[in-house]
Amino acid sequence: MSEIVKSEYWAQKDDxxxxxxxxxxxxxxxxxxxxxxxxxxxxxxxxxxSGHDLEVPGHDDYSVLDVFARLGYDVWSMDHExxxxxxxxxxxxSNIASGVVDLKLATDxxxxxxxxxxxxxSGQSSGxxxxxxxxxxxxxxxxRLILGAMVWTGEGSPTLxxxxxxxDQWRSNNxxxxxxxxxxxxxxxxxxxxxxPLVAKAIADSESRFxxxxxxxxxxxxxxxLPVCNPEKIQCPVMIVRGEHDGIASAEDLIAFYEKLPNMxxxxxxxxxxxxxxxxxxxxxxxxxxxxxxxxxxxxRDPLYKVDRA
Numbered sequence: 544m545s546e547i548v549k550s551e552y553w554a555q556k557d558d559x560x561x562x563x564x565x566x567x568x569x570x571x572x573x574x575x576x577x578x579x580x581x582x583x584x585x586x587x588x589x590x591x592x593s594g595h596d597l598e599v600p601g602h603d604d605y606s607v608l609d610v611f612a613r614l615g616y617d618v619w620s621m622d623h624e625x626x627x628x629x630x631x632x633x634x635x636x637s638n639i640a641s642g643v644v645d646l647k648l649a650t651d652x653x654x655x656x657x658x659x660x661x662x663x664x665s666g667q668s669s670g671x672x673x674x675x676x677x678x679x680x681x682x683x684x685x686x687r688l689i690l691g692a693m694v695w696t697g698e699g700s701p702t703l704x705x706x707x708x709x710x711d712q713w714r715s716n717n718x719x720x721x722x723x724x725x726x727x728x729x730x731x732x733x734x735x736x737x738x739x740p741l742v743a744k745a746i747a748d749s750e751s752r753f754x755x756x757x758x759x760x761x762x763x764x765x766x767x768x769l770p771v772c773n774p775e776k777i778q779c780p781v782m783i784v785r786g787e788h789d790g791i792a793s794a795e796d797l798i799a800f801y802e803k804l805p806n807m808x809x810x811x812x813x814x815x816x817x818x819x820x821x822x823x824x825x826x827x828x829x830x831x832x833x834x835x836x837x838x839x840x841x842x843x844r845d846p847l848y849k850v851d852r853a
Contacts, residue, residue, distance in 0.1 A: 545570035547612045552656075554648040559630030563621040563649045564592070565656075566608040578617040580659055581838060583607055584646070586668030586692070587761040588721060588729060590627025591620040593749040594667070597823070599741050607822050610831055616838075617657060621649050623673070625718070625758035636717040638760030639771045642673035643680055650684050663838050665689035667822065668791060669761035675772040682778045689834055691784040692791055692819050695800040697769040699793030702732065702819075706766055713763040718756040723747040730820065734788040737816060738824045774800045780808035782837045784830065786817030810837065 545568040552563040572578055585591040599605040611618045623645050625631035635641065646664075654660050661684045666674030671693035678685040697703050712719070726747045730738035764771050781804050783797055794813065801811045812833060814821060821830040 547609055550656075552652050554645075554652055556624065556630075556644065556648060557632055559624065559632055561621060561624060561630075561645055561648060562592075562628035563619070563652055564596070564608075565617065565619045565653075566596070566612040567617045568612055568615070572615055577657065577659060578615060579838065580617045580619065580653065580657055580662035581611060582619040582646075582649070582653070582662055582664050584642075584664060584666035584670035584674045585620065585623065585626070586666075586670045587765070588757060589726070589746055589750050590622040590629075590753065592622060592627045593746050594823070595620040597742070597745055597749065599739070599745045601741075604827070604831075605742065605745070605823065607831075611835070614831075614835055619649070619653055619662075621645065625760075627753055631718075631758060634717060635758075636760035636763065637758035639669065639672050639676055639764045639768075641760060642669075643677045646673065646677045647681060647684075650681075660684060661686045663687040663689070665691065665834060666693075668692040668819065669765060672761070672764070672771055675774075675777060678779060679772055679776040682776075685779050687838060687840075688777065688779050688781045689784065689837060690781060691821050691830075692786065692789055693783065693797065693800075694765060694792035695770050695772075695774075695796050697765065697792075698796050700791055700796070702790040703765055706762065710763075710766050713759045713766060716759055719759050719762070720756050721750065722755060726750070730818070730823075732790060732819075734818055737788065737818045737826070738820065742823050774803040775805060777804060778806060780806055780837075780840070782810040782812065782833075784812050784814060784821060784833065786819060786821050786824075787813060787815045788818040791819055808840070808843070 554561040597605045608618045622629040625637040664674040671690040727743045
């Protein structure tokens with residue numbers, strides 16, 4: 544039986560290193576050809592190793608890397624600067640622009656390892672902003688884009704309104720403290736009972752290895768600097784996924800973003816029974832189904848569609 548194999552890489556960013564990791568099945572897919580590659584981008588409050596490769600006692604489907612590896616994907620993620628195993632440069636706060644640089648360095652390694660120069664990306668929360676900004680600046684590296692729990696302008700966001708009360712704190716410090724109570728609040732602030740309390744505990748256990756702090760850059764961007772990406776410059780197919788109870792972005796804000804996307808291969812999906820963390824809630828299996836179907840959408844082939852394959 545094919546097993547899941549994990550590989551680890553390090554990218555140099557000035558005087559620090561960034562941790563990049565990957566999972567795939569040990570046996571090659573039948574029929575030949577490369578495995579489809581998807582890169583998951585984490586958000587503001589915990590690292591990729593916690594959000595995308597989480598071990599929860601009694602469950603085997605909270606690691607999104609494991610789930611998509613079993614589906615036949617070559618799955619990548621990373622800890623952005625200042626998160627998890629990655630270093631933080633002196634005086635830096637790991638904002639969205641810094642995250643774009645991180646993804647550029649990670650995809651340099653991915654291209655060397657896979658022979659593919661472009662892949663699909665899935666970002667959650669500020670990870671969606673990182674992924675969208677990366678697709679804007681490096682369109683030749685992104686084939687498809689999933690934007691989950693995203694915000695565009697911040698209009699109508701109760702979570703960001705509350706968070707902005709600490710704007711002076713985000714501006715004056717490049718890191719902020721996180722503890723068990725904070726991780727529990729992520730899964731209860733929108734609506735109760737849509738996530739297993741064991742998940743918050745598992746994330747807190749995972750993050751306890753990393754000093755009890757994370758950078759403030761994405762919080763500052765989301766509270767004071769939105770918008771940080773331009774939908775009119777994103778060329779690839781896009782799927783926007785919003786949980787029914789997500790307090791980060793209003794539906795109106797995201798629909799306005801959606802309408803400006805130039806590629807007509809685009810979807811806007813609202814998921815019932817979901818809050819902010821769609822891949823870590825009770826209904827995560829529904830999000831996986833949705834993501835997989837979008838990523839596996841066949842290429843357009845009609846005579847009016849011209850593709851430069853030179």
